[in-house]
Amino acid sequence: MIFKDVIRRKRDGLKLTLGEIEFFVRGLADSSLPAEQVAAFAMAVFYRSMDFAETGALTVAMADSGVRLRWDELRGRGPVIDKHSTGGVGDKVSFLLAPIAAACGCFVPMISGRGLGHTGGTLDKLDAIPGYRSLPSVEEFRRVVGSAGCAIIGQTNDLAPADRRLYAIRDVTATVESIPLITASILSKKLAAGLDGLVMDIKTGSGAFMETVEEARALARSIIGVAGTTGMQTHALITDMSQTLGWAVGNALEIAEVIEFLNGGARETRLQETVLSLVAEMLVLGKLADDHQQARQRAEAAVRSGEAARRFERMVAELGGPADLLTRPARYLPRAPIVEPIFPLTEGYVARVDARAVGNVLVGLGGGRRVAGEALDLAVGLSEVSSIGTRVGKDQPLAVVHARSPEQARQAADALRDATALSGAPVSPPPMVHETWVPP
Numbered sequence: 001m002i003f004k005d006v007i008r009r010k011r012d013g014l015k016l017t018l019g020e021i022e023f024f025v026r027g028l029a030d031s032s033l034p035a036e037q038v039a040a041f042a043m044a045v046f047y048r049s050m051d052f053a054e055t056g057a058l059t060v061a062m063a064d065s066g067v068r069l070r071w072d073e074l075r076g077r078g079p080v081i082d083k084h085s086t087g088g089v090g091d092k093v094s095f096l097l098a099p100i101a102a103a104c105g106c107f108v109p110m111i112s113g114r115g116l117g118h119t120g121g122t123l124d125k126l127d128a129i130p131g132y133r134s135l136p137s138v139e140e141f142r143r144v145v146g147s148a149g150c151a152i153i154g155q156t157n158d159l160a161p162a163d164r165r166l167y168a169i170r171d172v173t174a175t176v177e178s179i180p181l182i183t184a185s186i187l188s189k190k191l192a193a194g195l196d197g198l199v200m201d202i203k204t205g206s207g208a209f210m211e212t213v214e215e216a217r218a219l220a221r222s223i224i225g226v227a228g229t230t231g232m233q234t235h236a237l238i239t240d241m242s243q244t245l246g247w248a249v250g251n252a253l254e255i256a257e258v259i260e261f262l263n264g265g266a267r268e269t270r271l272q273e274t275v276l277s278l279v280a281e282m283l284v285l286g287k288l289a290d291d292h293q294q295a296r297q298r299a300e301a302a303v304r305s306g307e308a309a310r311r312f313e314r315m316v317a318e319l320g321g322p323a324d325l326l327t328r329p330a331r332y333l334p335r336a337p338i339v340e341p342i343f344p345l346t347e348g349y350v351a352r353v354d355a356r357a358v359g360n361v362l363v364g365l366g367g368g369r370r371v372a373g374e375a376l377d378l379a380v381g382l383s384e385v386s387s388i389g390t391r392v393g394k395d396q397p398l399a400v401v402h403a404r405s406p407e408q409a410r411q412a413a414d415a416l417r418d419a420t421a422l423s424g425a426p427v428s429p430p431p432m433v434h435e436t437w438v439p440p
């Protein structure tokens with residue numbers, strides 16, 4: 001096959017055959033296709049798109065380009081279900097959802113990534129836990145999933161390697177924002193992880209990649225439609241990312257918020273609502289509850305009883321982290337030298353937040369990445385971030401900044417003030433879950 005002809009056919013808006021797609025993925029995985037042809041192909045797909053059958057074929061071929069995990073040892077013990085988020089600011093949902101779902105009978109083998117740009121990465125947050133091995137062997141991963149019910153780790157080189165190469169090329173050729181390519185990228189990794197089911201958390205709002213609900217719907221439609229062609233049961237929730245999720249933004253600060261939540265301490269209601277809604281969807285999808293109401297009650301009981309905290313503790317300890325992280329977090333989590341409140345210049349109710357700019361405050365502090373591979377300052381960030389509808393003023397700060405230097409703290413304060421619009425009149429917060437998508 002001459003790949004230039006395949007690129008031309010897609011460029012001209014034609015539907016590709018299974019053979020052409022499989023040829024592309026083989027050439028990606030063994031590097032026989034040069035980067036310029038891969039980039040031209042990605043740009044052709046960006047403009048001409050792919051239908052569900054083509055996207056499904058790309059998904060399966062990329063999943064088959066490496067190892068496909070199987071969870072035979074868990075058969076009969078519970079469903080193997082994961083959640084995937086399209087990413088946001090302050091999104092620490094995975095650390096709560098995985099142990100809560102595990103406490104309710106799911107097995108959650110969660111393979112996550114590092115952050116780039118304004119959204120934080122789950123793996124970077126895990127780095128704030130001293131000793132935690134986020135790249136264990138496959139055997140160790142399986143053992144921890146079997147015993148704790150959940151394990152959150154990084155992507156190994158042998159899971160969907162074709163996607164890894166394609167993604168790296170898309171990242172530098174302005175072809176990331178293609179619905180079929182995003183769909184195939186996400187689903188290929190999930191298929192390779194051997195899941196029975198997947199719940200997608202598609203975020204929308206100023207801190208999300210899909211800023212409008214229409215864009216989020218287009219991705220939900222594609223993911224549900226394509227997952228249906230691969231046999232992996234998938235539901236999707238469109239959730240709000242028009243402001244920071246929870247109170248903290250920053251790697252160690254977000255882990256501290258998670259620990260407080262699991263320990264039965266204070267919780268931010270929007271974070272709680274997001275986590276419980278997603279866990280409930282996992283339990284319904286995994287047939288562990290008859291309906292959402294029952295699923296939610298089970299999830300709440302798992303937090304109240306402390307079982308979710310015990311699952312988290314076991315996962316951390318078995319992957320090399322401190323066994324007493326939940327009882328003595330301050331002993332382990334790094335802290336920044338400068339901690340000070342950021343007050344608004346006037347009084348009022350928080351009306352609008354540019355969540356992308358808030359994510360970039362973390363990048364400015366050194367806690368987020370400008371370019372791939374950059375080392376992070378895990379201690380810095382924001383805590384006690386005021387949410388939409390909160391009254392702020394000289395006694396109530398917009399947030400508390402954790403910085404390495406006074407200059408960084410000042411810049412972060414200016415940027416946060418610019419990112420927040422106040423209103424003189426009370427403001428209602430947006431709903432947390434906009435829509436739920438299930439296959440027809």
Ligand code: URA
Pocket residue numbers: 167176181182183185186
């Ligand atoms: N996340 C992925 O894994 N792949 C994409 O293409 C976009 C987001």
